[in-house]
Amino acid sequence: MKTLGEQLKALRLGQETKKSQKEFGKLFDLSESTIGMYERNERKPDYETLQKFAEHFSVSIDYLITGKKSNAAQSDLSNDDKEMIEFFSNPKLNLFFKEMADSPEEQIEELREFWEIIKKRELNKK
Amino acid sequence: MKTLGEQLKALRLGQETKKSQKEFGKLFDLSESTIGMYERNERKPDYETLQKFAEHFSVSIDYLITGKKSNAAQSDLSNDDKEMIEFFSNPKLNLFFKEMADSPEEQIEELREFWEIIKKRELNKK
DNA sequence: CCACTAAGAATATCTTAGCCT
């Protein structure tokens, strides 16, 4: 389980454009020193700042604090939703589904029929 | 969007056994006054306490702070992902999806190839 | 009993300036 500091540092440097602590701080009206202290877990940002961080990186506050991927898992999503999230996290399939979501009903239906065939074929094997 | 204070108060009183601020505080080694201040948003709990609250009520920290139902929606998931969940909430497709999630990689790959064909065919129509 | 307020003590944070690599 990663600390908030580790998360922040990873996010600051994990971008295409790695930022210095100073640059990073400017985004949130914080001094370079403050950022450093966050990363070393010597200080903690207030809630407002925390939310800004979360928003900027498009992650949840739970993720920032606890390092857990899906805080949703803990609370308000159904198991099915959780499975979906897990499933979608696979980059290949993710793209696949995005396409499907934008496609006409008939095509999806067609795909589903083909899927039936695949599954039946598997049954016959056994 | 509800405040942290409102959330806490609602959770404290929303249980089968409503608790007084004093009783509630005892659970987390906090004085009754402190709980009251939280609920009136005059003070904010530190991260540790916040996590205890979240754990005790089985909610996410994001939910406590922002009042948003799906913290996943807010952060972990992109808008596209949110659309997908919407998409698959269709019961028919939902079943389809569940099967896929439990199927071997090769079958999914096969399905994807068939999908490519469908899409190409559509292109030729135009 | 329950919740709220006040005030002081205790903690924690933010910045600037300086230091090191």
Added chain:
DNA sequence: AGGCTAAGATATTCTTAGTGG
């Protein structure tokens, strides 16, 4: 430049004691 440390100024929080419904 980039990052870290120190120290004072600032700001916030927690508790106890007291007030009122």
